Amino acid sequence: xxxxxxxxxxIGNKTILKDISVSFEPGKINLILGPNGAGKSTLVKIFCNQxxxxxxxxxxxxxxxxxxxxxxxxKVRAVLSQNTELAFPLKxxxxxxxxxxxxxxxxxxxxxxxxxxxxxxxxxxxxxTDRDYLTLSGGEKQRVHFARVVxxxxxxxxxxxxxxxxxxxxxxxxxxxxxxxxxxxxELLKQQDLVIVGVVHDLNLAAKFADxxxxxxxxxxLATGTKTEVLTKDNMKTAYRLEPVIHNDxxxxxxxxx
Amino acid sequence: xxxxxxxxxxGVNIKSLKWKILxxxxxxxxxxxxxxxxxxxxxxxxxxxxxxxxxxxxxFLIRNSALxxxxxxxxxxxxxxxxxxxxxxxxxxxxxxxxxxxxxxLLQRKNYFF
Numbered sequence: 001x002x003x004x005x006x007x008x009x010x011i012g013n014k015t016i017l018k019d020i021s022v023s024f025e026p027g028k029i030n031l032i033l034g035p036n037g038a039g040k041s042t043l044v045k046i047f048c049n050q051x052x053x054x055x056x057x058x059x060x061x062x063x064x065x066x067x068x069x070x071x072x073x074x075k076v077r078a079v080l081s082q083n084t085e086l087a088f089p090l091k092x093x094x095x096x097x098x099x100x101x102x103x104x105x106x107x108x109x110x111x112x113x114x115x116x117x118x119x120x121x122x123x124x125x126x127x128x129t130d131r132d133y134l135t136l137s138g139g140e141k142q143r144v145h146f147a148r149v150v151x152x153x154x155x156x157x158x159x160x161x162x163x164x165x166x167x168x169x170x171x172x173x174x175x176x177x178x179x180x181x182x183x184x185x186x187e188l189l190k191q192q193d194l195v196i197v198g199v200v201h202d203l204n205l206a207a208k209f210a211d212x213x214x215x216x217x218x219x220x221x222l223a224t225g226t227k228t229e230v231l232t233k234d235n236m237k238t239a240y241r242l243e244p245v246i247h248n249d250x251x252x253x254x255x256x257x258x
Numbered sequence: 259x260x261x262x263x264x265x266x267x268x269g270v271n272i273k274s275l276k277w278k279i280l281x282x283x284x285x286x287x288x289x290x291x292x293x294x295x296x297x298x299x300x301x302x303x304x305x306x307x308x309x310x311x312x313x314x315x316x317x318f319l320i321r322n323s324a325l326x327x328x329x330x331x332x333x334x335x336x337x338x339x340x341x342x343x344x345x346x347x348x349x350x351x352x353x354x355x356x357x358x359x360x361x362x363x364l365l366q367r368k369n370y371f372f
Binding site for chain 1: 259260261263264266267268269270271315
């Protein structure tokens with residue numbers, strides 16, 4: 001479980017995040033929503049120990065991330081960034097193997113090879129194993145990075161939960177792969193020790209797949225809870241300055257904007 | 259290869275790694291310069307030249323830098339022995355005369371990156 005208490009973050013005089021307290025439980029898809037500039041990425045960076053908040057603390061289980069070493073953290077926590085640039089002609093399997101880097105010192109073990117193999121199978125990229133990464137399309141690259149990130153935390157840790165942090169993972173993906181990816185996340189969640197936190201822009205996708213939503217606006221926590229608690233007319237109007245039509249039937253919940 | 263941020267996510271301590279690399283580099287450059295003087299200037303130009311020719315794939319870069327560096331130094335040595343025959347011109351002068359203009363040219367190229 002990730003527990004953040006009273007996080008505040010400022011750059012100069014500008015307050016990016018103000019007094020945010022949230023917690024993310026394992027076995028759920030936790031999604032962070034909010035308009036551009038609401039502080040979503042900053043919050044994710046704080047969870048990843050990339051940025052140090054001026055106030056507040058983040059706990060992974062009982063452990064303050066400030067007291068966790070980079071190496072230790074990398075063994076249980078994988079991050080998919082918004083845009084990963086890789087300008088070298090590596091093979092796809094070499095890119096995925098990067099994910100195992102925290103687990104071996106010089107040469108990958110059979111266990112690492114197996115994790116890479118299984119992760120590639122899981123994300124349907126195993127037929128590209130020996131292809132040059134640079135020749136892939138944007139969507140294919142993204143799927144390779146999914147495999148890389150997931151291979152990093154492929155095996156359960158003895159020390160507790162594993163964490164998967166996704167900063168806008170669905171960019172470059174068409175609808176088919178967006179849905180496929182969300183279904184894969186669901187499948188991964190069958191492993192009970194996995195905590196998934198993601199930033200997503202598509203509200204309908206969030207309504208369909210998220211178990212727990214966080215809505216940020218202007219660096220403040222606007223709402224948190226299930227989709228019916230968060231995706232309300234009032235909240236949407238405050239955050240996005242647009243009036244939604246919310247449609248709710250047995251097939252799910254949809255938002256339309258006019 | 260994948261960027262500093264990503265490397266950190268993969269458990270690499272960027273700060274200490276940077277210092278280690280810097281330290282090793284400084285020692286290597288200092289020793290080389292102390293022994294042979296400004297000849298080691300070729301080390302500045304050759305890898306940059308090769309990057310322009312064929313990008314920064316290190317598998318290609320390291321091997322060919324050694325090759326081209328050797329060739330360049332041989333040519334410079336030849337010139338330094340021939341220009342003021344029978345006297346010898348210090349080779350450092352030749353490498354600098356050739357190297358400095360190239361280096362300035364490189365610095366002016368704005369869209370040049372690794």
